[in-house]
Amino acid sequence: MRSLRSRTLWRVMLLLLAGTGLLALYNYHDSSHEIAEIYDAHLAQNARLLQGVMSLPLAGTERQTLYRAFNEALSQSGEGRPGHPYENKLAFAVWSDDGELHVRSPSAPSFDKPPQAPGFSNETRDAQQWRSFVLPVQAQKLVIWVGERYDVRDDLVGRIVRHTLMPYLAGSLALALLVWLAIGWGLEPLQNMARVIRGRHPDSLEPLQLVPLPRELEPMQAALNRLLSQVESLLQREHRFIADAAHEMRTPLAVLRLHAQNAAQADNEQERQQALGFLIDGVDRLSRVVNQLLTLARLEPASNxxxxxxxxxxxxxxxxxxxxxxxxxxxxxxxxxxxxxxxxxxxxxxxxxxxxxxxxxxxxxxxxxxxxxxxxxxxxxxxxxxxxxxxxxxxxxxxxxxxxxxxxxxxxxxxxxxxxxxxxxxxxxxxxxxxxxxxxxxxxxxxxxxxxxxxxxxx
CATH class of the missing domain: 3.30.565.10 (Histidine kinase-like ATPase, C-terminal domain)
Structure with a gap:
C-alpha cells in the first residue's frame, strides 16, 4: 500500500486539478462568448463607419475617386508590408441596392448578389467560415457587408487558453511539490510516534506519553496504550497461571512419585494395593486442581x-x-x-x-x-x-x-x-x-x- 503522503497528495491534486479544470472550462466558454461579443461590436462599428463615409455628399466623379482610393489603399495590405496579419481575415463590401458593387476589400469572399438579410449571421464562403454583419442603408440605397473569418476568433481564444494553461500547469507542478512538503511536515508527529514505537524494547509495555501530540493522534495513542495494558494484563495472567500451577502441583507430584515408589518397593500385595490406592487418590486430587486452575484461567478476562x-x-x-x-x-x-x-x-x-x-x-x-x-x-x-x-x-x-x-x-x-x-x-x-x-x-x-x-x- 502506498504511503499516506502519496495517497493524500494524489487526492488533493486530483481534486485541485478537477476543480481548476472546471473553472478553466467555464472561463474558456465565457471568454469565447465575450470575444464574440467584442468582435460583433467591432463588425457593427466598422459597418457604421463605412455608412458614414459612403454617406458623404459627393458628386459622382468624386464618389468614384473615393471608391478608387478605397480599393487602392486596401490593395496595399499583405505580407512584407506594414500592417497586421489579421488584415486579410477582415473584409467588407458595399453594393447599391440594385446589386452594383461599389467597393470591396481584397480579402472579401465572392458574392453572386448582395446579401439581403440584415444583422449578424454565420455563413460559409470560398471554403471559409465567416461571421457577417449586413447593414442596409435605405437613404443612400446601399447594402454594407462586413465580415470576419472565424479562424481569427479561434486563434485569439486559443492564445488566451494557452497563455492561461501554461502558467497553470507549471504552477500545478510547483504546488504539488509544496503540498508534498506540507503533508510531510503535517505527518511528522505520526512519524515521530512510529520512531518511538520502533525504538522501544520488546519487553517494554509502559504507556506511550508523547507530548505535544496533535488531537488527531490522541485516539491512536489511547488505543495503543489500551492495547499495551491488555497485553500486560494477559502476560500477568499467564505468569500468574504458571506460578499458580507450579505452586499447586509441586507437592502433589512429589507425593505421587512417593506413592509410585512405595508401590514398586512394596513387600507384599496388601502394601502394593494400599500404595496404588493412595496414588489413585493423588491423581484424582491433581485432576481436580488442574480443572479448577483451567476454570479460573477462563474466568480471568474482563467481562464481555x-x-x-x-x-x-x-x-x-x-x-x-x-x-x-x-x-x-x-x-x-x-x-x-x-x-x-x-x-x-x-x-x-x-x-x-x-x-x-x-x-x-x-x-x-x-x-x-x-x-x-x-x-x-x-x-x-x-x-x-x-x-x-x-x-x-x-x-x-x-x-x-x-x-x-x-x-x-x-x-x-x-x-x-x-x-x-x-x-x-x-x-x-x-x-x-x-x-x-x-x-x-x-x-x-x-x-x-x-x-x-x-x-x-x-x-
Whole structure:
C-alpha cells in the first residue's frame, strides 16, 4: 500500500486539478462568448463607419475617386508590408441596392448578389467560415457587408487558453511539490510516534506519553496504550497461571512419585494395593486442581456481554441441582431447593453462572456431615437475583471469612485445592454481581450471591 503522503497528495491534486479544470472550462466558454461579443461590436462599428463615409455628399466623379482610393489603399495590405496579419481575415463590401458593387476589400469572399438579410449571421464562403454583419442603408440605397473569418476568433481564444494553461500547469507542478512538503511536515508527529514505537524494547509495555501530540493522534495513542495494558494484563495472567500451577502441583507430584515408589518397593500385595490406592487418590486430587486452575484461567478476562443470551435462571438452577443430586446422595447429603415465585428471566453468561452454582454446592457438600442437607434458594429482591447456598458444616471463623476467597486458601479440607471460592468470586465479578459469606446462627456456612437483572435489549 502506498504511503499516506502519496495517497493524500494524489487526492488533493486530483481534486485541485478537477476543480481548476472546471473553472478553466467555464472561463474558456465565457471568454469565447465575450470575444464574440467584442468582435460583433467591432463588425457593427466598422459597418457604421463605412455608412458614414459612403454617406458623404459627393458628386459622382468624386464618389468614384473615393471608391478608387478605397480599393487602392486596401490593395496595399499583405505580407512584407506594414500592417497586421489579421488584415486579410477582415473584409467588407458595399453594393447599391440594385446589386452594383461599389467597393470591396481584397480579402472579401465572392458574392453572386448582395446579401439581403440584415444583422449578424454565420455563413460559409470560398471554403471559409465567416461571421457577417449586413447593414442596409435605405437613404443612400446601399447594402454594407462586413465580415470576419472565424479562424481569427479561434486563434485569439486559443492564445488566451494557452497563455492561461501554461502558467497553470507549471504552477500545478510547483504546488504539488509544496503540498508534498506540507503533508510531510503535517505527518511528522505520526512519524515521530512510529520512531518511538520502533525504538522501544520488546519487553517494554509502559504507556506511550508523547507530548505535544496533535488531537488527531490522541485516539491512536489511547488505543495503543489500551492495547499495551491488555497485553500486560494477559502476560500477568499467564505468569500468574504458571506460578499458580507450579505452586499447586509441586507437592502433589512429589507425593505421587512417593506413592509410585512405595508401590514398586512394596513387600507384599496388601502394601502394593494400599500404595496404588493412595496414588489413585493423588491423581484424582491433581485432576481436580488442574480443572479448577483451567476454570479460573477462563474466568480471568474482563467481562464481555456481547455473547450473553436470554436465560431463565430458575430453569438453570433446577437443572444444575438435578445433575448434582446423584453425587450429593452418594455423599449422603440431601439437596433442598426453594425458589420463590417470580420472573427470573435475564441476560447472562450461562457457563459462568453454572460454575458459581456448582462450586458453591460442591463446597457445601464437602463440609456437610453425613445425613445433613444443603439448601439452595432463589428469589427476586428489587432489580436483583439472590442465590443462596447453605450447608450444615462447621462454618469459618469470622476473622478468616475474608480470606476464604483467596487462591489456594483451604479451611478444614485437606483434599481441597483452595480454588473453589476464588473461582466463585471471579465468576460473580464477571457477571456484575457480588458474593458474601456468613456463618449461620444454627451452624453452617451461608453464601449469598447477588446478580443484577439485565433485560434483553441491553448490550
Amino acid at each position: 456481554r456481547s455473547h450473553w443470551k436470554a436465560l431463565d435462571v430458575q430453569a438453570l438452577v433446577t437443572d444444575s441441582l438435578a445433575e448434582l443430586t446423584p453425587w450429593m446422595l452418594r455423599q449422603q447429603v440431601e439437596p433442598d431447593l426453594e425458589i420463590a415465585s417470580g420472573d427470573y428471566l435475564t441476560r447472562s453468561d450461562r457457563g459462568a453462572l453454572e460454575v458459581v452454582l456448582q462450586n458453591l454446592v460442591s463446597n457445601a457438600v464437602n463440609f456437610s456431615p453425613a445425613g445433613a442437607s444443603v439448601r439452595v434458594a432463589l428469589e427476586r429482591q428489587g432489580g436483583d437475583l439472590l442465590l443462596t447456598v447453605q450447608d450444615s458444616g462447621p462454618g469459618i471463623e469470622e476473622a478468616r471469612l475474608e480470606r476464604a476467597f483467596e487462591r489456594f486458601y483451604s479451611e478444614g479440607n485437606p483434599n481441597g485445592a483452595g480454588l473453589g471460592l476464588s473461582i466463585v468470586s471471579r465468576a460473580v465479578q464477571r457477571l456484575g454481581g457480588d458474593v458474601q459469606l456468613s456463618n449461620r446462627p444454627e451452624g453452617g456456612l451461608q453464601a449469598r450471591v447477588r446478580l443484577p437483572v439485565l433485560v434483553e435489549s441491553q448490550p
